[in-house]
Amino acid sequence: MVATAAISPNIINGLYIVAFSLFILGLHGLTGPRTAVRGNKIAATGMAIAVIATLLHPHIFHGSATPWLIGLGIVLGAAIGIPAALRVRMTAMPQMVALFNGVGGGAVALIAWVEYRHHYGGAFPLKTEIPSLLAAIIGSISFWGSNIAFAKLQEILPGRPIKLPGQAVVNLGLLIICLGSLITLSAGEHSQGLFILGILLGAAVLGNMVVLPIGGADMPVVISLLNAFTGVSAAITGVALNNIALIVAGMLVGASGSILTNLMAKAMNRSIPAIVAGGFGGAVAAPVRGDEAGLTVRSTSAQDVAIQLSYAGQVVIAPGYGMAVAQAQHAVRDLERALEGRGVEVKFAIHPVAGRMPGHMNVLLAEADVPYDLLREMDEINPEFPHTDVTLVIGANDVTNPAAKNEPGSPIYGMPILEVDQSGAVIVLKRSMASGFAGIDNPLFYEEKTSMLFGDAKQSVSDITAEVEAL
């Protein structure tokens, strides 16, 4: 219904086809490290073409206020987006991605709202109405879900799972309300109230409820899932607005988000529905706490750790979210260099869901100039732990928790882990004895071969490096 009066719709659609071809080429480039920078630029070019093509619509500047309003929106968006993107620290990347994802979903929901108001009380052809309402639901879920994810990662909200009674039932009820409203409205009911309450608000609460109980290692799954959601909602908006660029681009994102979601869920041996239905642990059977079981941990000093590391043949470093929080990646790189200078072989063990975002650790270590060839994926490094003298766990908890292998009752039982407990000795760098993001106790800490170095990870690593260099 939009492109009706266009003088040259073929030219505009032709430019859209160029644009989404560039998206496909660009995405293809993003799958390889060598072509990635170019791939991103190609995709950005495609986006510029798509935006310019849209502004070529003859009626787009119809009305005296329209150009100003469009200009205002774009200037505001650029004024917020550009500094945010240039300033964000690599360690804060998961929040940033969540936020960018959220605003995308929010835009979808707002567009659907305006679309509904246009047709309110008049004819609303089903082929426009159904996709529009569906986009409103998914976009709203994505907006609110991403905002909660952002708040959790930014530590505005507590990071641990927030579990409410009857969560699964409530979520199902909300989903039924959303879909029921969609059906009622499509059946010919005209109600602004039902649209706002049943669709926008229902989906908003659902988005909150789905992400609130999610903690720790589940976060990468949720972020990829919300990414896929926003993509699909953009594609559905494209169907409602008869816009081919939206359809193709949205689905490309939907597909990539789904692939990532699937990979992340597999890396945790958990099904996506199980993750969405409720986060780890929470109210379920509280795992045995060390102090209650009479177990003790052994704490150590930077000097002892330095000696242990310096005289080892092979050291494996297993980083986790704690390294990101403490911004310790550069200090870790210095330690790696110092140890290599003493002839110690150093490798990094990267769990697929370490951190709060797919590939989080890789980005941080790349920032700190750690060479690729030192990074080992889980399947590659696990057979090496038995020949490893010392494993240094830096702010990683759940992904090293042997309970995932040994304790069928544990909430993370079955999740593939870095088998650090197989190495000769384990040193865990940790802020305090608080349990991980998932709220699960880690038996690794009480093992005889494990010693703990408490404190800020960055400070601890720097201290160790200083001691190694002083030896």
Next chain:
Amino acid sequence: MNTVIEVAILVLAGFVGFEVISKIPNTLHTPLMSGTNAIHGIVLLGALLLMPLASGAFEQFLLVIAITFGTINIVGGFLVTDRMLEMFKRKPEKPPGDREASPGADEGKR
């Protein structure tokens, strides 16, 4: 455009997406995600197209926010991805010392 054709394009685009992105190295999960994140900012087009049709200040207000959101999504997403990827590019493959020596990143993956 015919709705059936649109849905067909939608489904096909999904399959193309799966094919194109079927094998991603773990290293690039984050840039891939933030890159695709930028691409769904394309909803900006929807807000642009609706703006001339907006009736009343409230709808204009909603659309200005939608345009702002879409622009943040696009501009922020591509910039952040570019920043990240630049870090992956300058990979020194030699031990400490000549850090800036290999801007070509010939080694690529591993």
